[in-house]
Amino acid sequence: MASKTNGETQASRNPGESGxxxxxxxGRAMLMMVSVVLLLGAGGAAATWYFNRGQDAAAPQPPVFVSMETFTVNLQSEYNDQHLQTSLTLKVGDAAAAEQVKLHMPELRNRVLLLLSGKAAAQIATTEGKEKLASELALAVNRTFGEAHPGWPVERVLFTSFVIQ
Structure with missing residues (x-):
């Protein structure tokens, strides 16, 4: 029986089947190797795309500024006549926004003059008062381009000079 078992074992291992x-x-090993290479290639391509996309999005755009002519206005009278002389610069998103601002400059100047002339010296003399005024000016300027516009061109209003007399 031992030889029969050996014979069966040898029969199950005949040369045709072992080849x-x-x-x-x-074939399986080759398929697995090709799969691994394809997966690594796809992973490398995805990583390259992801990291390059992040670099492009993170590349800061240079700021664009639009200067406005100097404003001189009479302030609201508290005790005596007081005047404000200020120069403003508008920070905008890009060159297209700067062109939009320049196109509407007369209307923007009108809005700024009306807002400034409605203030009293005590309201705008402090740093907090100036910051609040800058926010109000940005809102007033952006209203020129439509109410609740999601992509308002003016990001900030900056004072380049500010003198109360």
């Missing part, structure tokens, strides 16, 4: 098994293993 097929290594070919199947080689």
């Amino acid at each position: 097929v098994e290594p070919k199947a293993r080689r």
Whole structure:
């Protein structure tokens, strides 16, 4: 029986079958290698795209500023006549926004003059008063381009000079 078992074992290992098994293993191994290479290539391509996209989005755009002519207005009278002389610069998103601002400059100057002349010296003499005034000016200027416009061109209003007399 031992020889029969050996015979069966040898019969199950006949040369035709043993030749097929290594070919199947080689085919599976080759398929696995190709799959791994494709996955690594796809992962590398995805990583390259992701990191390059992040660099492009993170590249800061240079700021664009539009200067306005000097404003001289009479302030609201508290005790005696007081005047404000100020120069403003508008920070805008890009060159297209700067062109929009320049196109509407007369209307923007009108809005700024009306807002400034409605203030009293005590309201705008402090740093907090100036910051609040800058926010109000930005809102007034942006209203020229439509109410609740999501992409308002003016990001900030900056004072380049500010004198109360």
